[in-house]
Amino acid sequence: SQTIHQWPATLVQPVGSPLSLECTVEGTSNPNLYWYRQAAGRGLQLLFYSVGIGQISSEVPQNLSASRPQDRQFILSSKKLLLSDSGFYLCAWNRGMNTEAFFGQGTRLTVV
Amino acid sequence: TQLLEQSPQFLSIQEGENLTVYCNSSSVFSSLQWYRQEPGEGPVLLVTVVTGGEVKKLKRLTFQFGDARKDSSLHITAAQPGDTGLYLCAGQLYDKVIFGPGTSLSVIP
Numbered sequence: 001s002q003t004i005h006q007w008p009a010t011l012v013q014p015v016g017s018p019l020s021l022e023c024t025v026e027g028t029s030n031p032n033l034y035w036y037r038q039a040a041g042r043g044l045q046l047l048f049y050s051v052g053i054g055q056i057s058s059e060v061p062q063n064l065s066a067s068r069p070q071d072r073q074f075i076l077s078s079k080k081l082l083l084s085d086s087g088f089y090l091c092a093w094n095r096g097m098n099t100e101a102f103f104g105q106g107t108r109l110t111v112v
Numbered sequence: 113t114q115l116l117e118q119s120p121q122f123l124s125i126q127e128g129e130n131l132t133v134y135c136n137s138s139s140v141f142s143s144l145q146w147y148r149q150e151p152g153e154g155p156v157l158l159v160t161v162v163t164g165g166e167v168k169k170l171k172r173l174t175f176q177f178g179d180a181r182k183d184s185s186l187h188i189t190a191a192q193p194g195d196t197g198l199y200l201c202a203g204q205l206y207d208k209v210i211f212g213p214g215t216s217l218s219v220i221p
Binding site for chain 2: 032034036041042043044045046049051057059090092094096097098099100101102103104105106108
């Protein structure tokens with residue numbers, strides 16, 4: 001069966017510090033991978049998506065970047081965090097168009 | 113620009129009542145999905161609708177995809193406290209999955 005792992009679950013970081021959130025998928029190959037950010041009680045904002053190794057599409061110009069160094073690994077990074085980067089970050093994967101998206105448990109990031 | 117809009121944003125009803133949540137867009141999607149999310153967790157898929165005019169039923173939940181594939185509705189019959197949560201519609205544009213802002217439903221016993 002397929003599983004998705006996302007860590008850490010919670011993170012408190014000072015303004016100006018770097019960020020690295022990691023997401024890995026098991027039990028499938030060549031998945032589409034997604035990073036979303038969610039404000040409290042609201043919808044998911046698509047940040048980045050990837051259809052293959054090294055292929056990254058950015059949806060929102062901002063302080064974040066993403067990388068896909070391996071087929072089932074997706075990393076969200078920042079060189080210098082801002083207060084506005086606080087939020088709930090979710091990684092997801094699917095098999096392609098019109099298929100179910102499976103989500104990780106999310107990372108609650110608080111920038112102080 | 114918000115590609116997907118949902119209404120209402122918040123809904124609080126008594127147990128046993130019926131409700132409808134709407135998802136609208138000016139864009140045509142290859143499919144629309146409905147997800148339900150609990151606090152602190154990732155969304156979980158309820159249904160995928162692909163064909164314009166399609167209607168799907170999942171126990172007390174009825175989902176409809178508009179004929180032009182730009183909108184969808186979710187109808188819940190005889191709501192129960194266990195239906196409480198954030199309901200999100202999501203549209204697929206090629207490889208992108210775009211989510212609406214969500215409808216927060218609270219069912220009061």
